[in-house]
Amino acid sequence: MTQNGSTGGMQPAWSGVVISGSLTDGVTARLDAGSSVEDIKVGTLAAIEGERMRFLGEITDVSLESADRNLGAAPPDTSDPFIAQVVSGTTAYGTIKVAPRLVLDKEAALSDEQAHMPAKTVPSHFSRISQATAQDIEMVYGSEDDQHFWIGNPLDMETKLCLDVRRLVERSNGVFGKSGTGKTFLTRLLLAGILQSGEAVNLVFDMHGEYGWRGSAEGSTREVKGLKQLFGSKVAVFALDAESVKRKRLNPDYMVKIGYEEIEPEDIQILRGALNLSEVAADIPYSLQRKFSKRTWLKEFLALQPEAIADLATEMNVNQGAMATLHRRLGRLDRFSFMDPTGAHDSVGRLLDYLNRGMHVVLEFGGYGNDLLAYVLVANLLTRRIHQRYVDMKERALSEMSPEPRPLVITIEEAHRFLMPGIAEQTIFATIAREMRKYNVTLLVVDQRPSSIADEIMSQVGTKLVCLLDDENDVKAVLTGVSGGSKLRTVLASLDSKQQALAFGHAVPMPVVFRTRDYGTTESYKSFGYLDEAERKVKMEKDLADLYGPEDE
Amino acid sequence: MTTSKNITDRLGQVVVASTTGFTAHCHELYQAPPLGSLVRCGRDDGVVYGVVAGITTESLDPSRRPMARDAKAESEDEVYANHPQLTRLLATRFETLSVGYRDDVGLHRYLAPLPPSIYSFVHLCSDGETREFTESLESLSVLLNAPNAPQDDVAAAFLRLASTTHSDPRAFLVRAGKELAVQLIGQSQRLNGILRRLSR
Numbered sequence: 001m002t003q004n005g006s007t008g009g010m011q012p013a014w015s016g017v018v019i020s021g022s023l024t025d026g027v028t029a030r031l032d033a034g035s036s037v038e039d040i041k042v043g044t045l046a047a048i049e050g051e052r053m054r055f056l057g058e059i060t061d062v063s064l065e066s067a068d069r070n071l072g073a074a075p076p077d078t079s080d081p082f083i084a085q086v087v088s089g090t091t092a093y094g095t096i097k098v099a100p101r102l103v104l105d106k107e108a109a110l111s112d113e114q115a116h117m118p119a120k121t122v123p124s125h126f127s128r129i130s131q132a133t134a135q136d137i138e139m140v141y142g143s144e145d146d147q148h149f150w151i152g153n154p155l156d157m158e159t160k161l162c163l164d165v166r167r168l169v170e171r172s173n174g175v176f177g178k179s180g181t182g183k184t185f186l187t188r189l190l191l192a193g194i195l196q197s198g199e200a201v202n203l204v205f206d207m208h209g210e211y212g213w214r215g216s217a218e219g220s221t222r223e224v225k226g227l228k229q230l231f232g233s234k235v236a237v238f239a240l241d242a243e244s245v246k247r248k249r250l251n252p253d254y255m256v257k258i259g260y261e262e263i264e265p266e267d268i269q270i271l272r273g274a275l276n277l278s279e280v281a282a283d284i285p286y287s288l289q290r291k292f293s294k295r296t297w298l299k300e301f302l303a304l305q306p307e308a309i310a311d312l313a314t315e316m317n318v319n320q321g322a323m324a325t326l327h328r329r330l331g332r333l334d335r336f337s338f339m340d341p342t343g344a345h346d347s348v349g350r351l352l353d354y355l356n357r358g359m360h361v362v363l364e365f366g367g368y369g370n371d372l373l374a375y376v377l378v379a380n381l382l383t384r385r386i387h388q389r390y391v392d393m394k395e396r397a398l399s400e401m402s403p404e405p406r407p408l409v410i411t412i413e414e415a416h417r418f419l420m421p422g423i424a425e426q427t428i429f430a431t432i433a434r435e436m437r438k439y440n441v442t443l444l445v446v447d448q449r450p451s452s453i454a455d456e457i458m459s460q461v462g463t464k465l466v467c468l469l470d471d472e473n474d475v476k477a478v479l480t481g482v483s484g485g486s487k488l489r490t491v492l493a494s495l496d497s498k499q500q501a502l503a504f505g506h507a508v509p510m511p512v513v514f515r516t517r518d519y520g521t522t523e524s525y526k527s528f529g530y531l532d533e534a535e536r537k538v539k540m541e542k543d544l545a546d547l548y549g550p551e552d553e
Numbered sequence: 554m555t556t557s558k559n560i561t562d563r564l565g566q567v568v569v570a571s572t573t574g575f576t577a578h579c580h581e582l583y584q585a586p587p588l589g590s591l592v593r594c595g596r597d598d599g600v601v602y603g604v605v606a607g608i609t610t611e612s613l614d615p616s617r618r619p620m621a622r623d624a625k626a627e628s629e630d631e632v633y634a635n636h637p638q639l640t641r642l643l644a645t646r647f648e649t650l651s652v653g654y655r656d657d658v659g660l661h662r663y664l665a666p667l668p669p670s671i672y673s674f675v676h677l678c679s680d681g682e683t684r685e686f687t688e689s690l691e692s693l694s695v696l697l698n699a700p701n702a703p704q705d706d707v708a709a710a711f712l713r714l715a716s717t718t719h720s721d722p723r724a725f726l727v728r729a730g731k732e733l734a735v736q737l738i739g740q741s742q743r744l745n746g747i748l749r750r751l752s753r
Contacts, residue, residue, distance in 0.1 A: 086730030
């Protein structure tokens, strides 16, 4: 197998000529005698030199052909290396299928935005085809700068593959893949990219403590640095679980508390699944809110004694059993240490303070990460508030010509819990996914079961980064609404189970398979601008003012 | 190859000439070039190249057939020594297939517009000439499709001999094999046969 990939001015690893094809089915090219099918990987980017244009596309299939129909009946004696060498590429040859995606203007400058356009035709017969060059990649995906974040390397190439962060945050995005395929690493990279570019601020609902302080590398006990360690003063860690904070001896920037009065009937609707409530029981909070007051309904309801519940049910004309169940199940909220009966806090306000200052916030769930009820409740509740504030800010900005709120990217893991069909309509996340950029809030959805996410939401996801998926339904789900999706199916199925992903959608001009950039080695930290102890000390003094900017509560 | 023996010795003269090939009569009995050799005939202003496709030794006079002699002779040489006239009564001829020609313009690897004249001198091509001629292998199709010739053996012999004049004989044979594979699409049996001859 060719190791050198082909970059720069080196001899391409393989080459061939176009022999047939169509725009819908892709172009078929016959490999030259010197090129082996074993050097070709599905998903590799190929460049076709047409008469006037240069086409770029990804290899979607590789096949073996023979010039002689009887070859199977009288195969050549390939145990003789000479004969094997002769027949390969002649009597028996390989073909590849390439889906042309873009045409490059041969005259255009490297930085020209208009340098590439979607392919509306196919290259002519016998056009030469070979692996795309580093220059092609730069022309299409851009080269590393403030706006373009280096995310990895295209399959079989050493060139840096960059993602246009500005375009990325324009829409909601998704990272999908089976568990253990590197979703978290990829997400961490994306967050770092957004963070470094300054195009948006991040709010991360960190279910398993992977992003803030430190993360773990799959399959080993090795720890990797979290965003806080890498980007220090730009990142604030909020925590939910006081005990876990104490146990790990962390020093979070803020302990999040949720007041009972902040919970609204819509929040209970979303928890229907987690609380195992019937439809009738889940609707009762709306009536309760009318009966008591808008803010104190939950507190008052939970304070009721069992016998009072029965009276209340009769009074409100609702099913007694349903109300008793609701009362019992909502009682679980009491167990959460972050539920604050005093109401003396303003978590959302603090969160927004940080975000408005351009700081990135990671909310660590600590021990609550494994409690779906807590995760769904907190993530949805905070996001709804934040979104509401953003809507206000944006509308004020429009009417008063004041500055717009900073674009915000909210990262949610286990996203299908919020975006399942049936639940999606009620959660704020579905609204954000649909509204796209209107209010400067977008989502970064991380999930291992994309088929459980409502189609309507999936079709709104702008850029998708997909690690290996093998469930047929999941593959189908991520490819909904993607032109030429069926051609990507083979590519998706042949991804490595580690450190490889397929990116397609809004922020990438054409689909590309890439090997994710290293994260976790000393050099990789350096490439993010991480400073070691001594270097940091110098910088620390400068940052102190930044860190303690606003008054602590 | 630098081991050029520069064999420019005359082998014989053309006795039958046609567009597709010529037959040469050797000056010496049994001095025909091996099967598949590249030979040339004609003068500098018009050289015709041929590949030896068949060699015959027989009586000069068709009405007088050779007969067995000297049953008691100890060796074959003794037979010839006892009957010195034999070398005059027998003749060796070789037939060639025309594969190209050279004129003022240069080398062409297809049939010459005119056949060589009778009594043209026939020479074995030097290693350098053979190498130059086999840089390109389109003349293989002539050998593979020649009527009344052992096509596959001639082609294999031609390639095997030519390979020794190239600096990398193996690479030459692989290139030639690939050319054969293209020419013999749909005839995998023939292709396999020739390739087996070449690999040994």
